[in-house]
Amino acid sequence: MAKEARISRIITVENITLQLEAPLAWQDIIAQTAPEEEPDLPDPRDMREQIIAELIDLLLPAEVIQHQGRLYTDLIFRERRAPTGLGHGIAVPHVRSEHVRDIAIGFGRTDYPIDWESPDGEPVDLFFIMVAPTYDDTIYNRLWPKMASIxxxxxxxxxLREAEKPGEIIAIIKSAEM
Structure with missing residues (x-):
């Protein structure tokens, strides 16, 4: 019997407001949590969907999601159109959706890399999720290249793979941003 996927280290964001003239630094838009559960091996057919569902769950404390199920559907639809694996073990599921109030970014890591149809064929163990309202093109389009650059x-x-505490993730992002 396959077990559910569990992300081993997690960072989520609180509700954020960005101004185009003075965007906040990454470390200012990321809040942290750290579940103590160990990841389990999931059924290979459901791994991506499970990871996306867990990443959405991480964003719930930020209170930016208006309808969790519909956001999940939007992300799955986006993922099926074009998988969001970037290569080098990273995937960034992202979508603009009418089911979120504000932009939110989360981070997850698993000890069991999974196939994400990345361009280099490498399995993925690092996940960033980015959701934004449909009307928010400018900030979304500024953050996406910044994430890829970092x-x-x-x-x-x-x-990111070696970090043991969520606070370390923030420090890594902050140092990479400079």
Whole structure:
């Protein structure tokens, strides 16, 4: 019997408001939590959907999600159109949806990398989720390249894999941002 996927280290965001003239630094928009559960191996057919559902759950404390089930459907639809694996073990499920009030970003990591149809074929163990309202093109379009830029460095990716506390994740993002 397959077990549910559990993300081992997690960071979520609180409700954020960004101004185009003075966008907040990454460390200012990320709040942290750290569940103590160990990840279990999921059924391979359901792994991506389970990870996406868990990432959405991480965003619930931020109170930006208006309808969790519909946001899940939007993310799954987006993922089926074009998988969001970037390569180097990273996936960034992202969507603009009418079912969120504000932009939110979360981070998860699993000890059991899974296939995400990444361009390099590498399984994924690092996940960022980004959701934004449909009307928020500008901030969404500014954050997306920033995320990709930060994650392009092997040193950053390795540090994210080795971090033991959520606060370390924030420090890694902050140092990569400079």
């Amino acid at each position: 994650l392009q460095y092997e040193q950053t990716r390795q540090a």
